[in-house]
Amino acid sequence: MAEKTRVELEGVPETLLWNLYNRAVEARRADALLRDPLAVELVDGIDYPFERFGEQMSQWHALRVLCFDREVRRFLRARPGGTVVGLGEGLETQFWRVDDGRVRWLTVDLPETVEVRRRLLPDDPPRRRTLAGSALDFAWMDEVDAAEGVLISTQGLLMYLRPAEVESLIAACAERFRGGTLLLDAVPHGLAERSRRGDLAKGAAYQAPPWHWSLDPGEHEKIKAFSPHIAGVRDLRLPRGRGALAIAPWAHLIPLIRKLRMPIVEVRFAG
Ligand SMILES: C[S@@+](CC[C@H](N)C(=O)[O-])C[C@H]1O[C@@H](n2cnc3c(N)ncnc32)[C@H](O)[C@@H]1O
Incomplete structure (x- = not known):
């Protein structure tokens, strides 16, 4: 058997392994919603105790990934022939899922992750x-x-950045990439507060680092206020999942869970 690659990351960079494992x-699965053979190959080839992440979030994660893939x-x-920039891409294998033979792809991540x-x-x-x-x-x-x-x-x-950092990043992108688009996902305020208090995943084998920046579904004005070069903000819907997540595309219509959703948002920059 080929020797596995040892990966030692901590803090926020380690969370990329969580996402990779979920994919x-x-x-x-036989009834998989997401096709990602390269993610399977990577997990099989990495020496890391992936089981500590558990599998509870994997379907939801896959729906989020499918939502981003659809927009790309x-x-x-x-x-x-356009350019996709993956900020904080970790070991995302999105290029291989969506490549049309022409796209230009730039991954930007911290040095320890890029290594x-x-x-x-x-x-x-x-x-x-x-x-x-x-x-x-x-x-x-x-x-x-x-071009x-x-x-x-x-x-x-x-969610791992500070609010002022998120604002300056989105404002700088809007200023520089006129006519471009930015996709983001966020955690709602209540969930972020619980994560900062250490109330999430109590007793679990893995505790993700705290979430600092948060956004409730529908808080579009907050994002528009980041820059005069933002032309529009739109919520993106998750695709339909299995079981309880079969209702994912319509979750915004259900009063009790509307505010609990983790928003996925498209930000369009003015030309
Ligand atoms: C939760 S992982 C997401 C990885 C990937 N986007 C995915 O969905 O599988 C967070 C990623 O953000 C990266 N990261 C954290 N802070 C960053 C920063 N200031 N600039 C660029 N990347 C950063 C980490 O190294 C890690 O790859």
């Missing part, structure tokens, strides 16, 4: 490149080829 758990595919149909990503998912320039650095150091913007349009994806990143 692999879902993709292994929509962008690529509208802007063939792991480059080992496991080596770059393939000019179409697929990885940059080591914080998304908050806007030097990455100089590396973006914006055919830009989509910035921040899946699973912004």
